[in-house]
Amino acid sequence: MARPGPTMVLPRAASPLTTSPTSATPATSQAPPPGDDNEPAFYDIEQEPKVFYYYVHLTVRVPVSKPYLLMSDVSPVEGSTMWMSCNLENGTGPIQYVWQYETRSSNISAFAQGNTNIINVTNINRNHTGWYRCVASNAVNSESSNRLWLDTIFGPDIPQIDWSK
Known part of the structure; x- marks a missing residue:
């Protein structure tokens, strides 16, 4: 039986997302320590599992509305x-x-x-x-x-x- 390729479980957001009418940014730009309600991404590999944490800094630029x-x-x-x-x-x-x-x-x-x-x-x-x-x-x-x-x-x-x- 052929083994499927690598699979990945995506983590939840590393920090809460703060939004306003003009922007959206994570509440913190520092990665929280493991175990603080963030989940790692696990890859299904043939050796020991490797854990990767992904943290994203999101900046949303909102266009100006008609003044x-x-x-x-x-x-x-x-x-x-x-x-x-x-x-x-x-x-x-x-x-x-x-x-x-x-x-x-x-x-x-x-x-x-x-x-x-x-x-x-x-x-x-x-x-x-x-x-x-x-x-x-x-x-x-x-x-x-x-x-x-x-x-x-x-x-x-x-x-x-x-x-x-």
Whole structure:
């Protein structure tokens, strides 16, 4: 009768798996000592059995979800201060944010970037009126928010009379 090839019994996880919405990693990166509720892998060989312990460090990188943009005031008064926030449901850090502005004539420019999801805009003026969006990126992917219109309230301007002419 032919003897089957080597067989293996796989061990259970060497340590509990800790998960969060943005990552999953083993609770410890050190291998637990034999007998601490970990099972070895046994190979069926013709000599004495050999015991092998396998420990895996698992890193799960979660792609960024589609960001959504929030503004503290979508119709700020000229001269005021407001903030914008680029929010995500999921994504493994580090996450980079790029803030984009689109004028009425469809010119798009990046006006800020960094690793923070909130920016403050001080001394709002009529030139800030336009479409805004944020782009969130990590090692896995990059996603853009939908545009949000900022409508600055201004005027009427104080008339100026020049008596010198």
